[in-house]
Amino acid sequence: MFDFDQYLGFLAFLSILTLGFWLMIFLLTFVIPYWIGGALIERLKEIREEKKAKRQNS
Known part of the structure; x- marks a missing residue:
């Protein structure tokens, strides 16, 4: 049915x-x-740090 090289190719x-x-x-x-x-x-x-920085600057 399969040659050995075809069998190896199929397994690969x-x-x-x-x-x-x-x-x-x-x-x-x-x-x-x-x-x-x-x-x-x-x-x-990052969003929390931006909110914290805005609160400290205000």
């Missing part, structure tokens, strides 16, 4: 496909929410 394709799938799952469930959450926390800190 499946392994790359599987690695890509799990990488996307990892990125979508951990990395991107962590990145967005950190950005929101930093933005809220």
Whole structure:
């Protein structure tokens, strides 16, 4: 059915496909929410500091 080189190519394709799938799952469930959450926390800190600076200047 398959020659040995075709079999190796098919295995390489499946392994790359599987690695890509799990990488996307990892990125979508951990990395991107962590990145967005950190950005929101930093933005809220900046907003609080701006409000505090306005109150002290007034």
